[in-house]
Amino acid sequence: MAVPKSVLDPLAGVRLNGPTEGFADVLTPAALGFVADLHRRFDGRRLALLAERVARQLRYDAGELPDFRPDTRAIREGDWSVAPIPAALQDRRVEITGPVERKMIINALNSGAKVFMADFEDSSAPTWANQVDGQRNLRDAVNGSIEFTSAEGKHYAVVDDPAVLVVRPRGWHLPERHVEVDGDVLAGALLDFGLFAFHNAKALQARDRGPYFYLPKLQSMEEAALWDDVMAYAEDALELPHGCMKATVLIETLPAVFQMHEILHALRTRIVGLNCGRWDYIFSYLKTFRAHADRLLPERGQVVMTVPFLKAYSELLIHTCHRRGAFAMGGMAAQIPIRGDDEANEAAMAKVRADKLREVTAGHDGTWVAHPALVPIAQAIFDEHMPTPNQLHVTRDDVIARRDALIAPAMGTVTRAGFDNNVEVCLRYTAAWLDGLGCVPIHNLMEDAATAEIARAQLWQWLHHGPVEFSDHALINFALFDQVLAAHTHRLRESKHPGAARATQAATLISALTHASELRDFLTLPAYEHLV
Ligand SMILES: CC(=O)SCCNC(=O)CCNC(=O)[C@H](O)C(C)(C)COP(=O)(O)OP(=O)(O)OC[C@H]1O[C@@H](n2cnc3c(N)ncnc32)[C@H](O)[C@@H]1OP(=O)(O)O
Ligand SMILES: O=CC(=O)O
Numbered sequence: 001m002a003v004p005k006s007v008l009d010p011l012a013g014v015r016l017n018g019p020t021e022g023f024a025d026v027l028t029p030a031a032l033g034f035v036a037d038l039h040r041r042f043d044g045r046r047l048a049l050l051a052e053r054v055a056r057q058l059r060y061d062a063g064e065l066p067d068f069r070p071d072t073r074a075i076r077e078g079d080w081s082v083a084p085i086p087a088a089l090q091d092r093r094v095e096i097t098g099p100v101e102r103k104m105i106i107n108a109l110n111s112g113a114k115v116f117m118a119d120f121e122d123s124s125a126p127t128w129a130n131q132v133d134g135q136r137n138l139r140d141a142v143n144g145s146i147e148f149t150s151a152e153g154k155h156y157a158v159v160d161d162p163a164v165l166v167v168r169p170r171g172w173h174l175p176e177r178h179v180e181v182d183g184d185v186l187a188g189a190l191l192d193f194g195l196f197a198f199h200n201a202k203a204l205q206a207r208d209r210g211p212y213f214y215l216p217k218l219q220s221m222e223e224a225a226l227w228d229d230v231m232a233y234a235e236d237a238l239e240l241p242h243g244c245m246k247a248t249v250l251i252e253t254l255p256a257v258f259q260m261h262e263i264l265h266a267l268r269t270r271i272v273g274l275n276c277g278r279w280d281y282i283f284s285y286l287k288t289f290r291a292h293a294d295r296l297l298p299e300r301g302q303v304v305m306t307v308p309f310l311k312a313y314s315e316l317l318i319h320t321c322h323r324r325g326a327f328a329m330g331g332m333a334a335q336i337p338i339r340g341d342d343e344a345n346e347a348a349m350a351k352v353r354a355d356k357l358r359e360v361t362a363g364h365d366g367t368w369v370a371h372p373a374l375v376p377i378a379q380a381i382f383d384e385h386m387p388t389p390n391q392l393h394v395t396r397d398d399v400i401a402r403r404d405a406l407i408a409p410a411m412g413t414v415t416r417a418g419f420d421n422n423v424e425v426c427l428r429y430t431a432a433w434l435d436g437l438g439c440v441p442i443h444n445l446m447e448d449a450a451t452a453e454i455a456r457a458q459l460w461q462w463l464h465h466g467p468v469e470f471s472d473h474a475l476i477n478f479a480l481f482d483q484v485l486a487a488h489t490h491r492l493r494e495s496k497h498p499g500a501a502r503a504t505q506a507a508t509l510i511s512a513l514t515h516a517s518e519l520r521d522f523l524t525l526p527a528y529e530h531l532v
């Protein structure tokens with residue numbers, strides 16, 4: 001591996017605040033020097049873009065509504081396409097996602113899915129050990145040496161023709177406090193991207209696969225351009241061909257839906273597609289309109305992809321991508337297999353099938369699943385309705401970009417059960433996350449950082465924009481919230497659920513965030529203060 005020329009004294013100015021024992025093979029001086037170099041070149045821009053997010057949100061709080069940008073009209077109306085897409089990514093009909101845990105990586109690579117998105121974001125709790133072990137696991141997956149033996153003696157190894165690996169680093173907002181450069185805390189995104197690229201890009205490039213990334217939670221084309229510059233610099237520094245690092249961007253914030261052409265354009269030499277990250281998108285809708293009492297959402301179960309603002313978003317994404325030669329990936333249905341109850345399982349699988357059928361017939365080129373058992377289900381539907389590797393030819397010229405449709409309020413109700421479920425999910429997810437688990441099943445649904453954030457943001461809105469009524473006309477109030485939270489905290493503490501030992505700590509956090517007069521941007525930022 002060539003060491004970037006700029007890294008003359010790799011460790012000068014780098015301080016590790018986490019344990020290093022057992023991590024030396026990942027945290028090599030050259031790898032850390034590379035990451036520090038990225039920090040010095042790009043962190044100032046990252047911080048400025050995060051400040052722009054705050055300023056943008058203040059404008060929304062003051063009544064402004066998100067809209068298409070007048071200054072980028074030429075990009076939207078111009079005639080251009082993204083660069084050709086590599087063979088390994090031409091057929092992405094089913095993508096499995098999951099945290100960077102060793103056994104799950106092997107299971108995901110073997111799942112039969114075309115792509116495995118290895119996730120340092122929504123499904124990962126960024127403990128220092130999770131981050132560094134995750135990098136080692138991915139390096140071993142790339143070099144073909146990954147194996148695992150469970151406590152029960154079951155052996156795991158990767159089969160022939162595994163899924164294509166795509167890595168999702170953390171979003172721009174998350175810090176990695178275990179690494180400081182020149183006294184600044186490193187960005188989680190730069191650590192995840194930097195270590196993965198440093199250890200694997202060349203090896204991947206040498207095969208018919210490459211260094212491929214999913215980029216989460218972007219709000220603007222400038223944030224996309226920052227990623228483009230980081231990747232271009234990394235390609236030079238690691239002596240890789242320009243454009244070999246490929247990106248798929250999640251459109252999972254409300255501001256970003258108004259800049260899809262612009263984001264594709266900013267990354268046009270390396271972007272492969274956009275993905276409908278529906279859960280964060282709903283969370284972002286809630287956050288963007290945190291001061292708009294006329295745009296509260298009904299309970300989570302009613303905010304499905306056929307609700308007008310979500311339908312408008314997914315269809316505009318398909319139309320935009322296909323106009324530019326990029327793939328329009330679908331998203332994640334939250335249902336997972338239910339063991340021991342055939343009827344409930346069949347009902348859950350029917351919901352997954354319906355969701356995938358909607359996606360493929362709308363024109364999506366592929367979709368996400370959360371669990372290996374869902375791969376054949378999603379694949380059967382895409383195989384039946386998408387005989388070609390993708391459907392770039394489905395242009396969806398019927399779709400018109402209309403601001404009001406993209407922000408339309410959603411009708412529905414809040415039931416006592418929906419309120420109770422939001423409290424339970426917030427609490428149990430936060431407790432599991434504090435215990436180092438970033439994705440857990442709760443009542444047979446996958447819950448991760450994005451789905452839990454919806455629950456948290458909704459509770460805040462219903463309580464602060466009151467009086468909000470339940471469907472039975474009783475009022476939602478803080479006394480009830482406190483009572484329901486206390487009951488769930490007690491139940492969790494007594495249970496064997498993940499995070500049971502963290503129940504009280506999680507409850508204190510959720511209570512503070514819900515009572516606070518301002519809706520905080522991310523649950524994971526204050527929670528990170530408590531993570532080891
Ligand atoms: C909003 C978004 O960002 S979506 C993307 C982020 N979310 C995700 O990636 C979801 C990932 N999924 C998961 O973490 C898990 O499926 C959960 C937590 C939802 C459920 O996990 P479990 O309850 O352990 O599932 P279950 O017990 O049915 O697992 C059965 C087997 O499948 C494996 N498995 C389950 N999900 C996955 C996965 N996503 N990838 C790889 N293997 C998996 C398990 O490791 C287990 O393997 P084993 O039989 O060899 O021991
Ligand atoms: O990252 C995906 C989402 O739905 O959020």
Ligand SMILES: [Mg+2]
Nearest residue numbers: 122277280450
């Ligand atoms: Mg997300």
